[in-house]
Each structure stands twice: as structure tokens, then as C-alpha cells.
Amino acid sequence: MLAITNGTIIDGLGGDPRTGMTLLIENERITALGRQSEVAIPRGAQVIDAMGGSILPGLIDTHVHFTMEFPDVLRGLLTPPSLRLLLAIPRMRATLEAGVTTVRDAAGAPAGLKMAVERGIIAGPRMQVAISLISQTGGHGDGFYPCCADIGFFGGSFTDIPNGVADGVEEVRKAVREVLRAGADWIKLATTGGVLSTSDAPTSSQLTVDEIATAVYEAAAQEKRCMAHAQGSQGIKNALLAGVVSIEHGVYLTEELIDMMLKQDAYLVPTLIAPLSVIEFSQGHPDLLPPMMAIKAVSVVEAHQKSFRMAVEAGVKIAMGTDSGVGRHGENGKELLLMVKNGMTPMQAIQASTAEAAQLLHLKDELGTLEVGKLADVIIVDGDVLNDIASIANPANVKLVLKDGLAAKNMLEVPVPTLAGLA
Numbered sequence: 104m105l106a107i108t109n110g111t112i113i114d115g116l117g118g119d120p121r122t123g124m125t126l127l128i129e130n131e132r133i134t135a136l137g138r139q140s141e142v143a144i145p146r147g148a149q150v151i152d153a154m155g156g157s158i159l160p161g162l163i164d165t166h167v168h169f170t171m172e173f174p175d176v177l178r179g180l181l182t183p184p185s186l187r188l189l190l191a192i193p194r195m196r197a198t199l200e201a202g203v204t205t206v207r208d209a210a211g212a213p214a215g216l217k218m219a220v221e222r223g224i225i226a227g228p229r230m231q232v233a234i235s236l237i238s239q240t241g242g243h244g245d246g247f248y249p250c251c252a253d254i255g256f257f258g259g260s261f262t263d264i265p266n267g268v269a270d271g272v273e274e275v276r277k278a279v280r281e282v283l284r285a286g287a288d289w290i291k292l293a294t295t296g297g298v299l300s301t302s303d304a305p306t307s308s309q310l311t312v313d314e315i316a317t318a319v320y321e322a323a324a325q326e327k328r329c330m331a332h333a334q335g336s337q338g339i340k341n342a343l344l345a346g347v348v349s350i351e352h353g354v355y356l357t358e359e360l361i362d363m364m365l366k367q368d369a370y371l372v373p374t375l376i377a378p379l380s381v382i383e384f385s386q387g388h389p390d391l392l393p394p395m396m397a398i399k400a401v402s403v404v405e406a407h408q409k410s411f412r413m414a415v416e417a418g419v420k421i422a423m424g425t426d427s428g429v430g431r432h433g434e435n436g437k438e439l440l441l442m443v444k445n446g447m448t449p450m451q452a453i454q455a456s457t458a459e460a461a462q463l464l465h466l467k468d469e470l471g472t473l474e475v476g477k478l479a480d481v482i483i484v485d486g487d488v489l490n491d492i493a494s495i496a497n498p499a500n501v502k503l504v505l506k507d508g509l510a511a512k513n514m515l516e517v518p519v520p521t522l523a524g525l526a
């Protein structure tokens with residue numbers, strides 16, 4: 104049994120932070136949370152002194168790509184698929200160490216990676232996976248390069264990552280069924296172009312409403328939902344018309360689109376850090392990033408931030424997502440800082456990264472808040488995150504990460520049983 108004391112509880116429910124509390128954890132669940140005077144610490148419990156830090160639910164990042172890191176096309180060409188998969192292992196560890204205990208991998212990771220985490224072979228956040236990116240020919244997920252080489256989705260494929268390039272209702276239907284057969288929790292569609300594709304623009308629409316609706320139907324038939332890489336306005340609209348529940352990036356939102364999102368309870372996963380990561384990479388490695396990608400990244404930043412601000416003001420549901428893989432893994436906390444810089448309160452940014460993200464992933468009965476009965480995904484962050492959201496942006500400030508009541512990271516003096524796969 105673990106007892107966490109002497110910190111500020113930010114429970115994810117949005118109420119005032121509470122001090123002078125004790126949180127008890129037995130096996131993998133939270134068993135008590137109350138005032139120190141009311142919750143007795145059982146004899147033999149391991150007492151964890153949070154030393155005045157912030158105690159939060161484990162963070163949830165609803166948009167990562169573990170099998171990518173930086174858009175380095177040349178490196179991608181020289182990396183065999185087996186190595187590409189193994190490279191995910193340290194990235195998953197870095198993500199845990201940033202305080203993220205649950206992710207949605209938004210394409211590129213096969214279901215085997217999630218299974219390895221569930222079996223304790225690899226230490227990583229619990230995962231939902233989209234596996235493939237369903238895209239039209241020449242669309243955002245088409246790995247065909249101008250040299251006429253087809254390198255597959257973002258530079259290399261595995262046999263259990265189906266090729267998502269599909270045109271027309273029947274091809275899309277088949278592609279969705281193949282991705283579901285491969286074990287996908289989500290169907291990811293590209294309904295617009297993007298920054299890191301070679302032959303389209305972020306504003307161009309991809310897939311028709313009929314094609315997208317077919318994907319939504321086939322996913323729903325197996326109790327799954329669709330997420331859309333959607334940057335341009337028309338492609339966002341098409342995704343919403345077809346019943347997509349999770350709009351990724353949402354660069355060019357309009358009042359009309361925001362109304363649709365509100366009416367449909369659709370989520371925005373903003374990934375504010377993604378284009379900034381591309382710009383940073385292009386400045387550091389102008390020789391490695393294809394120039395049209397750098398130009399596109401610069402072109403979207405202003406509209407992206409403006410759209411996010413509009414969505415926050417209108418009360419659109421927002422779940423935190425970083426698109427890590429476009430940039431470095433393990434810097435997930437920086438997204439919270441960007442969300443606050445662009446119009447959220449620190450509490451809103453924390454909720455988007457906990458309770459709201461859990462709701463999008465249909466995990467809210469188990470995760471996303473600090474409440475009795477929930478899984479003990481708990482992090483301790485040095486400092487007062489509500490007054491200084493930057494404290495959570497630096498992984499060095501994340502002192503303890505518990506996933507299912509086991510330590511995925513422990514910088515404290517107290518010994519805590521360790522998560523499997525960390526040896």
C-alpha cells in the first residue's frame with residue numbers, strides 16, 4: 104500500500120486545488136482520498152512525501168507517433184522496419200517520464216507494440232492505436248515520393264500495418280476492415296493534406312464525404328470511432344458531416360465549423376507544438392527537411408493558434424495531443440504551456456490533458472481524475488503547476504510517475520514497486 108501526503112491535489116475535476124490531503128493506493132487502484140485528519144495511514148504503508156509539489160492524474164496524450172521522431176526522410180530511408188519498431192522503446196520510456204501514462208498512437212504503431220506494453224515486456228504508457236492512416240492516392244498518408252519510390256506510410260511499413268491508401272467507397276471500406284482486423288482501436292483518416300506530405304497542401308480536401316462516412320460506418324459496426332487528420336476548412340467540414348468524433352490539428356477552423364463541433368460534441372486535438380517542432384527541425388537541419396515541408400509549417404502557425412483560441416472561447420471540447428514523433432518524444436508537457444499561451448487557463452490545460460482526454464478515449468470510468476476506485480495513475484510534479492504551468496513542461500520536474508500503482512519513474516527517496524519492463 105502507498106500513501107501520498109503533503110502536496111497539492113489537482114484531481115482533474117476542475118475544482119479548487121486541495122492541500123493537507125492523503126491519497127491511498129492499494130494494488131492498482133486509488134482506495135482513499137481525503138483530509139489528513141480523516142484518512143488514517145495504515146500500518147506498513149509506504150509513505151510518499153510530495154514535499155509541497157502538485158499531485159495530478161497521469162497525463163493522457165491523445166496524439167503521438169511512437170514509430171517516428173522528426174521528419175528526417177533520409178534517416179527513414181536507411182532504417183530497417185525492425186529497427187524502426189525497436190526505436191519506439193526508449194521513446195515510450197521518455198513519454199512515461201514526462202508524466203504521460205496513457206496515449207493514443209495516431210498511426211505508425213502496430214498493435215503488437217500495445218500488446219508488449221500490456222504483457223509487461225516493454226514499459227510504456229497504456230495505448231490505443233490507429234495503426235494505419237487511411238488516405239486517398241496522393242493524400243497525406245500516401246508514401247509515394249516524387250522520385251517514384253513508394254516508401255509506405257512515413258517511411259517504412261510492417262506486415263501488420265495495412266497500407267491505408269484507398270480511393271472510392273469500396274476501397275475505403277476494405278482498408279478500414281483491414282485496419283480493424285490488424286487490431287486498431289481507432290480509424291485514422293486524412294481528410295486534408297498536411298505539412299509532412301510531398302504533394303498536397305494543408306488546405307486541400309482529401310477523401311469525399313461518402314468515403315469518410317463509409318469509414319465511420321465500418322468503424323462503428325465494430326464499436327470503434329474515427330479520428331481525422333484535418334487542417335483545411337472543407338476537409339474538417341467533410342469529416343464532421345460524416346460523423347468523425349476527433350478532429351486532429353484543426354488548423355483552419357471557422358465559426359460554422361465550431362458550431363458543428365459544439366452540436367456534435369466533437370473533440371479538437373490541437374497539437375499546437377507540431378508545426379513549431381517542424382520549424383525548429385528545419386532551422387537546425389535545413390539540409391534534411393524537404394524545403395516545401397518547412398514552408399508549409401511556417402504557413403499554418405498563425406491560423407492554427409487563432410483557431411485554437413476560437414475553439415477555447417466557444418467551449419469546444421479539447422483533448423491534449425502533441426503529435427510527438429513530428430518532434431521529440433518526452434516533451435509532451437510543452438503542449439500544456441502552449442495551450443495556456445494561446446488562451447486556456449492552467450486548469451483548463453490540465454483538464455484537457457486528464458479528464459477530457461479520458462472522456463475522448465472512453466476511459467473516464469478508470470482514468471483521468473484522482474477519485475476513489477480509479478486506476479492509480481498519479482504523478483507528482485515539483486512546483487505549483489496552477490501558478491506556473493511551465494513547471495510541467497520540464498520532465499525533470501516530474502518526480503514520480505505511477506501507472507496502475509507502480510512506479511514508472513521515481514526520483515524520490517521512498518522505494519516504490521516498479522513497473523514491469525523497466526529493469
Ligand SMILES: [Zn+2]
Nearest residue numbers: 166168209426
Ligand atoms: Zn500526427
